[in-house]
Amino acid sequence: MRIFISADIEGTAAIADWSEALKDGPGYPEFREQMTAEVVAACEAARAAGADEVLVKDAHQTGRNLIVSRLPGYVRVLRGWSGHPFAMMFGLDRGFDAALFIGYHAKAGAESNPLAHTMNDRISRLVINGEVASEFTVNAYTAALEGVPPAFLSGDRGICEDAQRLVPGIGTVAVSEGFGRAALSMAPSRAVADIRAGVEHALSQDLSACRLALPERFELLIEFNNPTDAYRASWYPGAEHPAARTLRYVSDEYFEVLRAIRFLTA
Known part of the structure; x- marks a missing residue:
């Protein structure tokens, strides 16, 4: 094992x-x-x-x-x-x-x-498919x-x-x-x-x-404490910037969600 x-x-x-x-x-x-x-x-x-x-x-x-x-x-x-x-x-x-x-x-x-x-302490909430995530x-x-x-x-x-x-x-x-x-x-x-x-x-x-089943689709929302952090990260490919402190990223592939988290929260 x-x-x-x-x-x-x-x-x-x-x-x-x-x-x-x-x-x-x-x-x-x-x-x-x-x-x-x-x-x-x-x-x-x-x-x-x-x-x-x-x-x-x-x-x-x-x-x-x-x-x-x-x-x-x-x-x-x-x-x-x-x-x-x-x-x-x-x-x-x-x-x-x-x-x-x-x-x-x-x-x-x-x-x-x-x-x-x-x-990190720059993030006020990270949400996956409508649920606040840890x-x-x-x-x-x-x-x-x-x-x-x-x-x-x-x-x-x-x-x-x-x-x-x-x-x-x-x-x-x-x-x-x-x-x-x-x-x-x-x-x-x-x-x-x-x-x-x-x-x-x-x-x-x-x-x-x-065992945990993966959802078929992922909607990731990252809410930052500071709007400047969201703006800076908003240039990541595929990221949307729907509000001053918020980024949105959607994918059917969880590895792509992980890749987005890796760079959007850096």
């Missing part, structure tokens, strides 16, 4: 402020440790469930956050950003049996995580494009609920819940234990229950 893990930091246990998520922040070293611990727990659980290969994409900010010396010997890790439209899912292919999402966070505009955002939405559809079931997600309560709506069969562990600029979290050690148990349980189930 081959398992792909996409790892972020803003949905790790107890994180509550950008100073804990960004490399130059005083709280970053502690939450880099927690991100690593949660990813290692997922790797160990995947191994216990029968995985003979685990590929981890470090998918936060610089793509160089995990303390790689702590990864088990059977794990391969992708660090940095290639520029490929798969972005946080780069390295995924049809040979994987399941995709796991560790440390994921609520979408831009949500109240369930003080660090809620989608892609990074998980984008990445779950990427997994579907390769025929890989999204099997497990850990993060704040809001993103767990969103994931269950999109993929009813997915296993989740909600490690925290946001209240304004505060976060109510389980103890980090408990989060590690629950993620380990949750991943092993998810991978022992019928993974076909987690």
Whole structure:
């Protein structure tokens, strides 16, 4: 069994402020440790469930956050950003049996995580086919494009609920819940234990229950905070500029949507 893990930091246990998520922040070293611990727990659980290969994409900010010396010997890790439209899912292919999402966070505009955002802080909303999308939405559809079931997600309560709506069969562990600029979290050690148990349980189930069907057509709307960002990106081929802060892109091919996201949000 081959398992792909996409790892972020803003949905790790107890994180509550950008100073804990960004490399130059005083709280970053502690939450880099927690991100690593949660990813290692997922790797160990995947191994216990029968995985003979685990590929981890470090998918936060610089793509160089995990303390790689702590990864088990059977794990391969992708660090940095290639520029490929798969972005946080780069390295995924049809040979994987399941995709796991560790440390994921609520979408831009949500109240369930003080660090809620989608892609970057210049975007107020990203909408796919009329539904406000999270990074998980984008990445779950990427997994579907390769025929890989999204099997497990850990993060704040809001993103767990969103994931269950999109993929009813997915296993989740909600490690925290946001209240304004505060976060109510389980103890980090408990989060590690629950993620380990949750991943092993998810991978022992019928993974076909987690398969996600791709829509036949995609309408992408990106609403920026600043109208100048929308104007600058509006020159992307096929993009429409229907309002001062908004871009629209339509395609029947999800890879083209990913390509558009890659350049429109850069």
